[in-house]
Amino acid sequence: MARRGKKKGRPISGWLVLDKPVGMGSTEAVSKIKWLFQAEKAGHAGTLDPLASGMLPIALGEATKTVPYVQDGAKVYRFTVAWGEERSTDDLEGPVTKSSDQRPAEADVLLLMPKYTGVIMQTPPQFSAIKIAGERAYDLARDGATVDIPAREVEIGRLDLIDHNADRTIFEVECGKGTYVRSLARDMGRDLGCFGHIAELRRIEVEPFTQEDFVTIAELETARFGGQGDERSDSADTVPVDFDAIDALLVDTSAALDCLPQIAISDDAATKIRLGNPVIIRGRDAPVEAEEACATARGKLVAIGAIEQGMFKPKRVFAG
Template identity: 65%
Template sequence: MSKPRKPKGRPISGWLILDKPMDFGSTEAVGKIKWLFNAQKAGHAGTLDPLASGMLPIALGDATKTVPYVMDGRKIYEFTVTWGEERSTDDLEGEVTHSSDKRPAEEEVRALLPRYTGVIQQIPPQFSAIKIAGERAYDLAREGEAVEIPSREVKVHRLTLLKAEKDRAFFEVECGKGTYVRSLARDFGRDLGCYGHISELRRSFVAPFAEETMVPLEKLVALEALEDREERLAALDAFLVDTSEALSALPQIRISDDQAHRLKMGNSIILRGRDAPVAEPEAVALAGGRLIAIGEIAGGEFHPRRVFG
């Protein structure tokens, strides 16, 4: 019987908060970071279009277990809508499908914003990763198929007009999971009767990571010049954010090393003390500042669901 293959790369864990450049795909970015860090595993928390720049949180190693918690977080985008053309991709990349000579006044644009704030119904772009009968919408769109994508409920927490010019307007939006900024631009243009598309898009925030934690790709690539491998990897590792940061919104409990050992073996532990929580649907167990497990607290016991090395 053959031995199981040893995973390639280092068993390193943590989050790299990449400042993704334009014209660089999210999957391509993950591959580059995985290679630079010589990591065994890597994944991102929310696709950023190639024509968009900004925050792309990339999880390495055990941090990949926390990706769903970041995917569910709020996001902030700064974006520019250019009026006069609607495009097949709802951004600069696509072909022009509708055009208009009309240009909206600033007052018209401001009056539109309340309609797109709060819980709204939104139809994702034709060129999106939404699955239609098992196929990605963008694959069907590239083959020339017109697909019916059902509308879905998304939440826009805040929508601000930063500046308005004759041919374009600048916005900032804070939104929840699944919101397509390209769809906002498309729908703005249709409602204003002038058509529109995204001409610039930057993501500045993905909860819970702050904007100042972002690292430009060129800064990481520059470290390839270091000939000493250990020195190079140590310099890269210094940019990592601890895995537990992704779980900062969850209740936290402090446990002993003995309790940590029990959790890592898949066993539940009893939580003692006057202030010990009795019930929580999800909580984080930490021992000496180290992330040990995510689990449920019920009946005064912590039941592990995901355990970390």
């Protein structure tokens, strides 16, 4: 008797902008969302530590092809620095490694902040996913090794002071790809002579998504089970007749490509592109050259490609 193949799931596509709770890892969150949507494929656009909350954009189906564009987008974090202690992980998880009775005045913090805006050199935390000689830094650090991680350029668009008291300061930062907020807390604490670590961290924006796009686990479960909670039974794993309620919480795949020139094409051109063929771009405002552009037909994403001498040449095609 032939063995029945494992069910692959639904070919659903789009972005789910999860408001990840504290305590849930990014991989765990992706698994949860994939299960709730019974999706064939899922992946996230930028790890968020378990101790952090907030925006974790999760791509389903065809949207996984657009993950690099979201990963490269600017991010906004609201974070609290607790002064007086430096910790091995630069957050609450690790043991205290240095301490001080000194506490910074608000004026001292404000005076320091310009040093941490613009393009700066930053050393990632010992407990980070940076690879050193083929191994993750956090694996080496857990084994007790002191890792020599080279500093690298990161870009801080803005750094604002939201609130300050003797022991803690709340900041909001807009930063580029590769920035470690934990390193900001550590380095500012050292510069102020009082040490510091992250006490709270929440990601509130990942370009192009905003807080208006947030969806919680509770909202997803209500949409999936009609208010009956997370029912992980055999019947819950059976694909329901209607997925409309939960699918309505997705953001269209094309939203991740707002950063690219948008080219409207005909249905005939879309068919040719999906077969891997280049097409002539028509229209008075159509660009003649572009390293990357997004082609759409009737508002639906068709392909990402290059425009050369008025021809759109597909690089990555999306299912119709």
